[in-house]
Amino acid sequence: MxxxxxxxxxxxxxxxxxxxxxxxxxxxxxxxxxxxxxxxxxxxxxxxxxxxxxxxxxxxxxxxxxxxxxxxxxxxxxxxxxxxxxxxxxxxxxxxxxxxxxxxxxxxxAYAYDTMADAVERIKELEKELADAQNTSSANADYISQLEAQSAELQQYKENEAEFEKEKQSFYEDVVFSDVAPDVEEYKKYYESIDPANAEVLYKQVVAQTAEDEQLDDYIKTYSSMKPKEAAAIFDTMTDNLKLVAQILNGMDADSRAAILGKMSSDTAAKVTEIMKPSE
The missing domain is CATH 3.90.20 (Hemagglutinin Ectodomain; Chain B)
Incomplete structure (x- = not known):
């Protein structure tokens, strides 16, 4: 135990x-x-x-x-x-x-100002510059307006001059050199009798026209005396001056003109006839 x-x-x-x-x-x-x-x-x-x-x-x-x-x-x-x-x-x-x-x-x-007076002075300067710029712009605008007015006057003068030249040319064609106009010699005598300073240009034109008429008469006599075949051969070569050919043929009698046109090439004869056609 x-x-x-x-x-x-x-x-x-x-x-x-x-x-x-x-x-x-x-x-x-x-x-x-x-x-x-x-x-x-x-x-x-x-x-x-x-x-x-x-x-x-x-x-x-x-x-x-x-x-x-x-x-x-x-x-x-x-x-x-x-x-x-x-x-x-x-x-x-x-x-x-x-x-x-x-x-x-x-x-x-550049934008710093020490006092308010400086800032105000700067503002006045800027205002003056702005006023000067505006005055200059206004003066330029007036000058441009004057130029535009002068240009308009010159344009009107140019148009009047062109109209005068047109009327003068029409007067020459309808009166001075028309079929019922006085003889060229009478115009010559008249222009010789007036003031030379005023008639100088017209006198020269009349003298030149007289010389051209005399030369044209010589051409007419010369080609009228030639045989139609010979005259036609020469006219066929004058394609750069068919207006003169038409003037010469217009000065001939109808028989001589018909004979020469009959001997010319058909193309040249057609062009000359077109030039000779009386204006309507």
Whole structure:
């Protein structure tokens, strides 16, 4: 009986020791896990710090590169786009190209006025310039109007002159050189009797017409005395002056004219006949 009790006591003691041992092992494992976790956290924290500083360094490098590109005005980026935006930002505007800063400053100074009196004076100057420009424009408009009026007068004069020439030509054809007109010699005597200064041009025309008539009479006599075949052969070669051929034939009698036309080529004879046809 005593042995059984001792055995029970020993078992209880063994269980207690086993339980205590397991408890200590669990505690040791927990402590080990805590230590491992702390180490991992320390390592992770160090890694994050390293990543942060590396990222910051990369950003700084890129900012430096961008600042240099702006300062050197590569592609006009600094002077064209950023200068109007950053020109008034302290310190930051130091990265702008020097030329861009000077240009912007010059543009600003052109419209900067220290006092209201300066601004008013500038307004008066601009108003005076505007008035001068308007006066000049008005003067130019008046000058253009005068030129247009003169052009209209000249155009009217030109039209009147053309009408006068037309009437003069009609007068010559219907009166001076018509079939019922006085003899040319009478016109010649008349023009010789009037003031030479007024009759000079007309006199020359009459003299020239008289000479032409005399020459035409010589042609008529010459070709009338020729054989029709010979005269026709010559007239066939005068295709560049068929008007003269028609005048010569008109001055001949009907028989001579018919004989010559009959010997001429049909084409030339037809053209000459068309010219000789009386106007309706």
């Amino acid at each position: 005593a042995e059984e009790k001792e055995e029970v006591v020993d078992k209880k003691a063994a269980k207690k020791e086993e339980k205590q041992r397991k408890k200590e092992e669990a505690k040791a494992k927990k402590t080990q896990r805590a230590e491992d976790s702390d180490e991992l956290e320390e390592e992770s924290g160090g890694s994050k710090v390293a990543v942060f500083f590396v990222s910051l360094l990369i950003i700084i490098v890129w900012l430096a590169i961008i600042a240099l590109l702006i300062k050197w005005d590569v592609g006009g980026f600094g002077s064209g786009m950023l200068a109007p935006i950053l020109k008034d930002v302290p310190y930051v505007n130091k990265i702008l190209p020097d030329d861009a800063v000077e240009e912007v400053s010059t543009e600003d100074s």
